[in-house]
Amino acid sequence: MPMLAVQPMSLERHTPPLRGQSSRPALTHVVLLAAANPHIAERLLRGEPFDMALDHPQYTVPLDAHDRATLAEICARTHTVHEFLLTLAAAADGIVV
16 A cells, blocks of 8 residues: 655645834734634623723723724724724824824
């Protein structure tokens, strides 16, 4: 019976390229939390303050004034969790929103 020779793929072929780090890591953290738990995004969209929406002690995210203003603006002009996550992810990536 012939043996099959399996060649492993080179690392370059199956590892996605690394992107640069976000210039707004706190917003990136919020994106990840909201994507993992859409209930957080829903609470923010309903107008709950950020600190109340993240009511779990492990979810502390230190947002500066600029990040808080960006988050408030995004919450004010988005209407669905999907829109919220897309717009927030763009802001975290440095895309002007």
